[in-house]
Amino acid sequence: MSKQPIGIFDSGVGGTSIWKELNLLLPHENTIYLADSKNAPFGEKTKEEIIALSKKNIDLLLSKNCKLIVVACNTATTNAVKLLRETYNIPIIGIEPAIKPAALQTKTKAVGILATKGTLSSELFHKTTDLFTNGVDVIEQVGEGLVQLIETGMINSQEMTSLLKMYIKPMLDANVDYLVLGCTHYPYLIPQLLELLPKHIKIIDSGEAVARQTQAVLKQHALLNNAKNKPNLQFYSNGNIEVLASLLENNITIEYLDF
Numbered sequence: 001m002s003k004q005p006i007g008i009f010d011s012g013v014g015g016t017s018i019w020k021e022l023n024l025l026l027p028h029e030n031t032i033y034l035a036d037s038k039n040a041p042f043g044e045k046t047k048e049e050i051i052a053l054s055k056k057n058i059d060l061l062l063s064k065n066c067k068l069i070v071v072a073c074n075t076a077t078t079n080a081v082k083l084l085r086e087t088y089n090i091p092i093i094g095i096e097p098a099i100k101p102a103a104l105q106t107k108t109k110a111v112g113i114l115a116t117k118g119t120l121s122s123e124l125f126h127k128t129t130d131l132f133t134n135g136v137d138v139i140e141q142v143g144e145g146l147v148q149l150i151e152t153g154m155i156n157s158q159e160m161t162s163l164l165k166m167y168i169k170p171m172l173d174a175n176v177d178y179l180v181l182g183c184t185h186y187p188y189l190i191p192q193l194l195e196l197l198p199k200h201i202k203i204i205d206s207g208e209a210v211a212r213q214t215q216a217v218l219k220q221h222a223l224l225n226n227a228k229n230k231p232n233l234q235f236y237s238n239g240n241i242e243v244l245a246s247l248l249e250n251n252i253t254i255e256y257l258d259f
């Protein structure tokens with residue numbers, strides 16, 4: 001069973017930021033990545049819609065014999081992971097905004113969080129925030145439009161810079177020293193954010209933590225692939241293949257699939 005692939009899905013290309021961390025930590029694991037770009041952004045959908053889309057993607061990954069699922073999407077995790085874990089008899093790893101480490105480390109007692117509407121309005125996000133941010137000012141900002149620009153290959157556009165400037169302004173006014181990226185698309189905006197933010201503000205996301213958690217859960221279930229051969233890396237997109245390809249190394253093949 002350990003040779004079976006890890007299944008990963010996101011509302012589009014953003015989850016590749018998580019796939020990269022996984023592939024770095026677990027370079028021998030076979031993986032299948034689903035970019036559900038046709039249905040992006042998940043962040044503007046209802047909880048019921050997000051649950052239905054997550055199930056559709058997991059069903060496809062299970063039909064391809066995956067041994068574990070990584071929900072590489074904060075929006076899907078915060079809205080659906082509890083139900084998904086109740087529904088499927090397979091380990092499911094989720095991703096949540098790294099609000100806890102930010103709140104524990106902030107010196108200015110103010111942290112910013114940039115995430116989708118779906119994540120920021122979810123019960124799970126509020127629970128985590130209430131639990132760990134006592135005495136810390138949390139500046140929540142919906143990144144409206146950012147995912148659409150990334151999905152259409154406009155990471156380095158003027159529109160992107162204008163939106164980012166607008167979204168970080170209230171955080172700068174509140175003197176945050178941490179910016180939490182609560183959407184797996186956003187790590188692709190780090191180069192731009194570094195240009196816009198004062199040097200003392202730290203940017204954090206949950207990618208590395210998700211990879212470590214995946215490794216731990218695989219170990220716990222005796223599912224780690226100990227073979228040392230080149231892994232089989234499959235990528236499927238139901239949207240624009242070129243945009244997905246632009247975020248991956250040249251030697252990776254992507255297949256269009258209408259799922």
Ligand code: DGL
Pocket residue numbers: 010011012014015040041042043044072073074075076116119147182183184185
């Ligand atoms: N990449 C996703 C996330 O982590 C979803 C963004 C979206 O589709 O709205 O939240």
